[in-house]
Amino acid sequence: MRGGGFGLLPAPLVPLDVSLGESPVFAYAARRLLATVPLFLLATLAVFWLVNEVGDPRDRLATCSTCDQSAYDHLVELYQLEDPIVVRWGNWLGAAVTGDMGEAISQGNEPVMGIVRERAKNTALIAIPAFLLTVVVALGMSVWSAIRQYSASDYLITGVSFIGIAIPTFVLGLALQTLMLWSLKYWDLKPFYVSGMRDDSLLEFFRSAAMPAFTLAFISIGAEARFGRAAMLEVVGSDYIRTARAKGLAERTVIMKHALRNGLVTFVTVWALDFAALVGGALITETVFNWPGLGRLLIGSLFAQDIHLAMAAIFFISGLAIVCNLLADLLYGVIDPRIRFD
Amino acid sequence: MSEPIITVDGLSVAFPTPVGTVRAVNDVSFDVRGGETLAVVGESGSGKSVSALALMGLLPDTAQVSGSAMFGGQDLLAMSQRELRSIRGGEIAMIFQDPMTAMNPLFSVGNQIAEAVSVHQPDRTKDEAFGRAIDLLDIVGVPEPARRARQYPHEFSGGMRQRAMIAMAMANDPMLLIADEPTTALDVTIQAQVVEVMQAAQEATGAAIMMITHDLGLVAGLADRVQVMYGGRIVEAGSTDDIFYRSLNPYTRGLMRSIPQLGPRRADRLVPIAGTPPSLVNLPQGCAFNPRCEYRTDICDEVPDLATVAPGHQSRCHHSADLEPLETAGQGA
Amino acid sequence: MTATETDPTDGPDVAQAEGIGGQSKSFGRQTMENFLRHKLALAGLVIFVMIVVVTFLAPRLTSYSYDEINAADRAQGPSVDHLFGTDELGRDLWVRIWDGTYQSLRIALVVALVSTGIGGFLGAMAGYFGRWTDVLVTQLINLLLVVPGIVVLAVAGIKWGSKPFTMGVLLACLLWIRIARVVRAQFLSLKESEYVQAARALGAGSPRIIVRHLLPAVMGPMLVEVTLVASLAIGLEATLSFLGLGVQPPVPTLGNIINEFKGALDSRPSRVLIPGGILVTIALSLNFIGDGLRDALDPKSKKVRA
Numbered sequence: 001m002r003g004g005g006f007g008l009l010p011a012p013l014v015p016l017d018v019s020l021g022e023s024p025v026f027a028y029a030a031r032r033l034l035a036t037v038p039l040f041l042l043a044t045l046a047v048f049w050l051v052n053e054v055g056d057p058r059d060r061l062a063t064c065s066t067c068d069q070s071a072y073d074h075l076v077e078l079y080q081l082e083d084p085i086v087v088r089w090g091n092w093l094g095a096a097v098t099g100d101m102g103e104a105i106s107q108g109n110e111p112v113m114g115i116v117r118e119r120a121k122n123t124a125l126i127a128i129p130a131f132l133l134t135v136v137v138a139l140g141m142s143v144w145s146a147i148r149q150y151s152a153s154d155y156l157i158t159g160v161s162f163i164g165i166a167i168p169t170f171v172l173g174l175a176l177q178t179l180m181l182w183s184l185k186y187w188d189l190k191p192f193y194v195s196g197m198r199d200d201s202l203l204e205f206f207r208s209a210a211m212p213a214f215t216l217a218f219i220s221i222g223a224e225a226r227f228g229r230a231a232m233l234e235v236v237g238s239d240y241i242r243t244a245r246a247k248g249l250a251e252r253t254v255i256m257k258h259a260l261r262n263g264l265v266t267f268v269t270v271w272a273l274d275f276a277a278l279v280g281g282a283l284i285t286e287t288v289f290n291w292p293g294l295g296r297l298l299i300g301s302l303f304a305q306d307i308h309l310a311m312a313a314i315f316f317i318s319g320l321a322i323v324c325n326l327l328a329d330l331l332y333g334v335i336d337p338r339i340r341f342d
Numbered sequence: 343m344s345e346p347i348i349t350v351d352g353l354s355v356a357f358p359t360p361v362g363t364v365r366a367v368n369d370v371s372f373d374v375r376g377g378e379t380l381a382v383v384g385e386s387g388s389g390k391s392v393s394a395l396a397l398m399g400l401l402p403d404t405a406q407v408s409g410s411a412m413f414g415g416q417d418l419l420a421m422s423q424r425e426l427r428s429i430r431g432g433e434i435a436m437i438f439q440d441p442m443t444a445m446n447p448l449f450s451v452g453n454q455i456a457e458a459v460s461v462h463q464p465d466r467t468k469d470e471a472f473g474r475a476i477d478l479l480d481i482v483g484v485p486e487p488a489r490r491a492r493q494y495p496h497e498f499s500g501g502m503r504q505r506a507m508i509a510m511a512m513a514n515d516p517m518l519l520i521a522d523e524p525t526t527a528l529d530v531t532i533q534a535q536v537v538e539v540m541q542a543a544q545e546a547t548g549a550a551i552m553m554i555t556h557d558l559g560l561v562a563g564l565a566d567r568v569q570v571m572y573g574g575r576i577v578e579a580g581s582t583d584d585i586f587y588r589s590l591n592p593y594t595r596g597l598m599r600s601i602p603q604l605g606p607r608r609a610d611r612l613v614p615i616a617g618t619p620p621s622l623v624n625l626p627q628g629c630a631f632n633p634r635c636e637y638r639t640d641i642c643d644e645v646p647d648l649a650t651v652a653p654g655h656q657s658r659c660h661h662s663a664d665l666e667p668l669e670t671a672g673q674g675a
Numbered sequence: 676m677t678a679t680e681t682d683p684t685d686g687p688d689v690a691q692a693e694g695i696g697g698q699s700k701s702f703g704r705q706t707m708e709n710f711l712r713h714k715l716a717l718a719g720l721v722i723f724v725m726i727v728v729v730t731f732l733a734p735r736l737t738s739y740s741y742d743e744i745n746a747a748d749r750a751q752g753p754s755v756d757h758l759f760g761t762d763e764l765g766r767d768l769w770v771r772i773w774d775g776t777y778q779s780l781r782i783a784l785v786v787a788l789v790s791t792g793i794g795g796f797l798g799a800m801a802g803y804f805g806r807w808t809d810v811l812v813t814q815l816i817n818l819l820l821v822v823p824g825i826v827v828l829a830v831a832g833i834k835w836g837s838k839p840f841t842m843g844v845l846l847a848c849l850l851w852i853r854i855a856r857v858v859r860a861q862f863l864s865l866k867e868s869e870y871v872q873a874a875r876a877l878g879a880g881s882p883r884i885i886v887r888h889l890l891p892a893v894m895g896p897m898l899v900e901v902t903l904v905a906s907l908a909i910g911l912e913a914t915l916s917f918l919g920l921g922v923q924p925p926v927p928t929l930g931n932i933i934n935e936f937k938g939a940l941d942s943r944p945s946r947v948l949i950p951g952g953i954l955v956t957i958a959l960s961l962n963f964i965g966d967g968l969r970d971a972l973d974p975k976s977k978k979v980r981a
Contacts, residue, residue, distance in 0.1 A: 036821070039814070043821040050830045166958035168910040170917045171951040174937060178948065181941040239443035245400055246438075247458045247510065248431035251423070258446055265448070280823040284914055298826070299918060302833060314830070318822045336448065 029330055036322055041093070047314055048089045056081070057105065057305045078103065079307055092311065101315070102308030106301060112312045116294065120316060122197060123282050123293035126209050130216035131275055138221045139267060142228030146236045146263075147255060157225060164222015169281050173215045173288035180211065195290040212289040216281050220274055228267060235262045265335050272328035276321040346373035347517050347550055348397070348434075353409035353419070355389070355396050362623040366392040368574040370409075371648075374518060379544070379551040381565035381582075383558065383597075387619050389574035390554045394520045398436055399426040413518075432462040435511035439523040441503035445495040451506050452476060452491025458513040478509035481546075482539050501532035505539055512543050519543075520552045525560060537564060558601055562586060567654075570594050573620045573630025576648060580655035590651045590662040593631045629659070637661045706895070709971035716967020719960035726957060730780060733773030752945055759949055762936075772950050775927035778839050779909050779957075782928070785843025786850060786908035787901050793847065794854025795897065801855070802862025803881070803889070812859070816852050824849050828911065832920035836912075842922055846911055850904045857900045861893045895972040902965035906958045913954055929954050 057075050061067045075081065080088045095102065101112040141161070145154045177194040184190045192211045198204040235241065236259050244254045283295030290296075294313055301309035355367040367389040374380050382390045395401050397411050397418055411418040414433070418426065430436075438444050445454055455475035459466060466474070472491065479487035482505040495503060504524060511519055521540065525533040537560065544551055553564060561568055562582065569579040570593065578591040589595050596615040617634035620626055626633050628643035635642070641660045648658045659665075710716055729736075744765050753760045759768035801812035819827075827849065828836075836842040865871060866889065874888055909929075915921030916930025917937075924931055929950045936946035 036817075039818050039821050043818060047822055047827070047830065050827075050834075054830065054833045162959060162962060163955070166906065166910075166962050167955050168914050168958070170914055170933070171954055174933065174940065174947050174951060178940055178944045181944070185941065239438060239440060240446040242400065243438065243444045243507075243510075244446070244457075246398060246430055246436045248427045248429070248461050249457070250427060258449075261448055262446065276823060280825040283825055283829065284918065287918055299829060299920070302830060302920070310830070314822065314826055317826055321823050322821065 028333060029326065032326055032329060036326070040318070040322060043318070044093065044311075044315065045086070045089050048092065048311060049085055051302070051307055051310050051314075052085065052088075054302055055305045057307060059305065075105070078105070092308075096312075096315065101312040104301070104306055104309040106304035106306040106309060112308050115297070115309065116312045116316055119292060119294045119297045119313075122291065123279065123286070123295060125197075125205075126213040126216060126285070126291060126293065127275075127278050127282055129209070130213040130220065131271075131278055133213070133217040134220040134224060134274065134278070135271055137217070138224035138228055141221070141225040142232045142263065142267075143255065143260065145225075145229040146232035146259070149233065158229070161222045161225035161229070164218050164220075165226060167219070167222075169215060169219050169284045170288050172218060173212070173285055176211050176215060177288070197291055209291075212282075212285045212291050215285050215288075216278055219281060220278055224267075224270060224274060227270065228263070231266045232259065232263045235259050238262075265332070268331045268335060269328040272324050272331060276324040279317060279320055344376040344378070347376050347413065348418075349373040349412045350393075350397070351410045351412075353393055353396060353411065354407070355392050355401065356406045357404060358406070359623070364622045365574055365625060366622055367396065368625075370571075370574070370576055372569055372576060372579065374550050374552050376517070376550055377544070377548050378566040379553060379564055381561040381568045382552060382554045382571060383556065383561055383568055383585075384571035385556060385619055387622060388571040389622075390571050391522050393571075394436065394522055394552065394554055398430055398434065398520070399423060400430075400436075428462070431458050431511075431516075432514045433516055434518045434520065435514070435516040436520040436522065437504070437507045437511045437524055440527045441500060441507050442495070442527070444507055445503065447495055450492050450494055451498065452479070455479070455491070455506065455510045455513060458510045462514040474513065475509070478513055479506065481512075482506070482509045482543070483535075484509075499532075500528050501535055504528060504532075504536050508536070508539055508543060512547065512549075515547050516549055518550045518552060520554070522554045523556070524553070525555070525557065533560070540564075558597065570597070573625055574622060575630060575645075575658060576656075577631065577658045578656065579648070580652070584652065584655040588652070588655070589657075590655070590665055591657040591659050592635045592637050592661070592665065594657075595665070596634075637664065706971045710967050713967040713970055715963045716971070719963025719967065722956060723960040723964065726776070726953070726960070727780065730773050730776045733777075734770055736769075750943070752943060753949075760943065760945060762946070768946065768949075771927055772929070772932060772953070775929045775932045775950060776953055776957075778922065778926060778928045779912060779930070779954075782839050782843040782846070782912050782922075783905045783908045785840060786847045787905045789844055789847035790851040790854050790904055791897070791901055792851075794851035794856075795858050795893075797851070798855035798858030799862055799889075799893075802859035803866055805863070809859070812855065816855065819849060819852060825911075825914075828915055829918065829920050832915045836915055836921040837923045839922055839926060839928070842912055842915070843908075846908050850908060853904055853907075854897060854900050857896050858893055861896055862889060865889055865892055895968070899965050899969045899972070902961050902968065906961035906965070909954065909961075910958055 057079060058072055058081070061071055061075070064071070080091065092102070099113060101116065103109045104112050104115055107115055141157045145157050148154050180190065180192055180194045191207065193204075193208040194211055196208060198208040236255075240262075241254060241259055244258050245251075249257075279294075282291075282293055283298060285291065286293040286296040287299060294316065298310060298313035298317070300306075301313060350373065351371045353367055353370045354365070357364040357366060370389070370393055372380075382393070384390045392401070396405070396407050399418065399421070401407065407419055409419060413429070416425075418429070421429075445451065449457075452472055452475045455478055456468070456471035459471040459474050460468070463471070476487045476491045479491055484490050484502055484505055490498070490502075495506075498506060508524075519540075524540070525536055528536060540551065541564065543549065551564075553560070555561060565582050567580065568582050568585040569576050570585065570591065571577065572593050578585060578589065578594045580588075585594060586598065589598060593615070596613075599613040600615060602612060615634055620630050620633070628645050629635070632638045632642040637659075639661070644660075646658050646660045648656050649662070651657050651662050750763050750765075751757060751761045757767050757769060759772050761767055762771070797812050797815075801809040828845065831845055832842070835845045871888055874883075879887070912921055912928060913930030913933070916928045917934045919931075919934060922928045922931055924935070932950050933947050936943070940947060
């Protein structure tokens with residue numbers, strides 16, 4: 001199971017077989033964007049409603065002994081709790097697009113934007129290395145499996161990818177934590193930290209980021225290797241590869257020039273979509289490893305009924321996902337000449 | 343005719359599968375002579391494609407190949423992949439059935455033809471190779487070759503794609519062109535054009551053609567000699583006229599009888615061959631055709647030899663001599 | 676001159692090799708045989724069945740009941756008496772963990788049924804009737820996917836995920852999309868196929884065509900997808916419950932059990948690793964089954980899995 005994606009990828013909103021004049025790719029991108037925006041707005045309304053359904057922020061005050069009427073009033077005013085939901089959403093949205101995402105009541109009323117930015121950076125610090133690792137390893141595994149089908153290493157790769165697919169992210173994270181704890185307990189070795197982010201030095205940072213990043217990567221690699229192996233197998237078994245061999249090309253050229261290029265077409269779109277899934281998966285990984293990222297921020301804000309903070313985190317993550325999807329579509333159009341012209 | 347350029351002796355190909363060994367090709371021997379067109383005819387599963395792929399070394403690693411195939415003094419079947427590569431696409435070229443999938447959709451047609459040139463003529467620059475690709479497209483009759491060379495395969499029609507494939511195959515003036523069902527995926531009118539292109543190429547370069555097909559009409563129009571395959575063996579071989587008009591093999595005769603014909607004899611019914619082609623895992627004992635053969639006797643439980651029944655004409659049948667004489671008018675396509 | 680197309684250059688090609696001169700079998704029979712030949716899938720099926728059986732039998736296999744508190748046996752690791760150990764209050768963990776498994780499986784079942792219902796229906800409508808119906812369904816799907824699923828589930832889980840049944844429905848509200856996609860794709864491709872055209876030419880109306888001709892073809896791929904959805908559902912529910920955003924105690928699920936014991940990771944890791952192991956085993960076996968089904972259904976399946 002992949003944390004964020006679980007295999008639900010949006011279909012293109014517009015049929016791919018339309019092109020307008022000279023720059024079909026950009027026209028397509030613009031059209032896609034235009035079609036996504038209303039959906040996105042609708043989705044934010046739904047999420048806004050959902051977040052508000054989680055609980056009334058005023059309930060927090062029930063346990064607060066030092067709070068008085070003014071605290072209640074502050075909340076009512078901040079969140080316009082007396083107004084209908086659509087109005088509140090509208091106001092929130094209006095402020096959001098100007099960059100004002102509100103105050104975080106669970107973080108001392110600090111402006112939300114600053115907090116989100118900081119946390120997003122931290123998430124990126126594990127998500128991006130995990131992504132790069134995934135890309136390299138999954139591609140390598142897929143090509144290897146395709147040219148050495150049914151070999152021992154092929155079965156090994158398939159096995160590893162099955163585990164990556166089946167294991168829930170948090171279980172993997174916990175298992176790695178256990179491993180580190182055992183390593184400390186029995187062999188007195190602590191190569192990596194399993195809780196929190198260290199930033200005193202580069203080495204310390206690496207030691208604290210390694211486990212969460214690896215967890216994210218392993219899950220992604222599992223899914224990508226499985227899919228990639230099938231895709232590369234199909235490519236390697238195709239007629240044009242046979243033609244390439246019949247022309248007398250060296251096997252190396254056949255794989256690296258022809259097979260890889262064709263395989264990449266499918267891979268590139270998967271990578272764009274997987275990045276969004278990776279960020280989603282960070283929600284879980286950050287919780288397990290106590291990493292101060294956007295995911296943990298979101299969950300914390302939900303528990304604290306901090307509406308503005310939660311909405312900002314969701315907005316950010318969703319925006320990223322939309323960009324990734326758009327990128328995937330664009331890349332597909334750029335790489336495959338059939339899409340451009342058809 | 344002229345000298346053989348490739349001599350195949352005792353070629354056998356088997357594939358191990360969980361349900362048994364598939365004997366795709368059984369002890370096949372033949373030669374192809376310079377400048378001639380040899381047609382290899384048979385139904386699907388007769389082993390015709392597999393034999394060609396064996397010669398080119400394009401079978402999967404699991405294939406068990408035995409026998410020899412002498413070409414230019416070397417045994418193709420004993421050569422390593424590296425050695426074969428210098429011959430593939432160079433002295434021996436192959437074109438395949440479906441031109442749509444035979445070309446890489448991501449590279450331009452000219453690029454792919456130029457690639458064939460570059461591999462075997464490394465001293466040519468990329469531009470020269472591309473220029474040659476354009477020339478080749480022109481030779482095979484693709485209009486506006488310079489513009490077309492920059493286009494992608496999906497922008498070509500089926501017939502043009504096959505022409506491009508022929509261009510790719512002829513790029514290095516091969517001595518032997520193996521064509522595996524080159525017209526099967528094409529419309530009839532386009533078939534004729536492609537055939538013309540192949541004939542023209544042959545005339546221009548003197549190449550031999552080994553044409554694998556199940557289309558007897560194509561064979562009649564193009565081939566000098568024909569060999570008929572069934573159950574992985576050659577069951578009859580001879581000149582085109584021998585096979586069409588003077589066949590001495592029950593299977594071949596069955597094939598001829600089952601072709602629909604235009605003309606004064608339309609009222610006759612088609613006579614299909616009873617039964618189904620044999621399982622290559624479980625070949626019948628002896629002659630592969632005997633379960634379906636009307637001349638079957640006990641001796642057919644032994645595999646007959648490929649015996650010479652007339653000059654240049656061989657048949658693998660115990661009963662070749664017993665077959666009734668054929669009416670000569672109108673038989674065959 | 677027609678004969679079954681064979682391409683012996685494909686190497687080990689079981690289904691084809693059998694087709695040459697073998698007896699013809701019905702599609703269902705061929706599928707079942709293919710499945711049984713797929714060792715991984717078979718293993719997956721056996722293991723899954725075993726887990727279900729143990730889940731139901733578990734309370735009977737031990738003398739301890741769910742709430743029984745044995746202060747003397749507190750906080751022990753696995754032993755002969757308590758196969759999975761005990762918790763801080765002395766409650767037997769075997770019963771608790773298998774109870775959690777039961778809840779997780781139940782939720783997966785709810786998800787499977789509800790998502791198949793919604794997804795099957797909407798996918799069929801979109802695929803068969805096309806145009807406006809298709810646009811509507813596709814846009815609905817896109818709307819649901821704009822915000823990443825895990826985020827939606829996290830938010831919605833707090834309110835609606837606290838009871839197993841509602842959690843199941845919630846998960847199904849997102850996972851139906853996978854079923855719908857498969858069904859829609861099948862309908863789209865099959866409705867223009869020749870045998871459907873033939874049926875229409877013979878006068879069959881839409882309902883008959885759908886039920887008699889298209890549904891059987893859809894069943895297979897849909898079943899494959901259902902196994903995968905079930906596997907995802909178990910993982911997702913466990914994840915949400917682990918995060919505290921799902922099923923709340925005292926109702927046990929594998930996820931919230933792990934959550935409860937994650938603090939004792941260095942002293943009693945078995946409390947986390949055992950339910951975690953069960954989770955992974957269930958997910959793996961479902962995946963294998965789904966894989967085996969997918970290969971078994973493909974008439975041109977070339978894979979011979981060891």
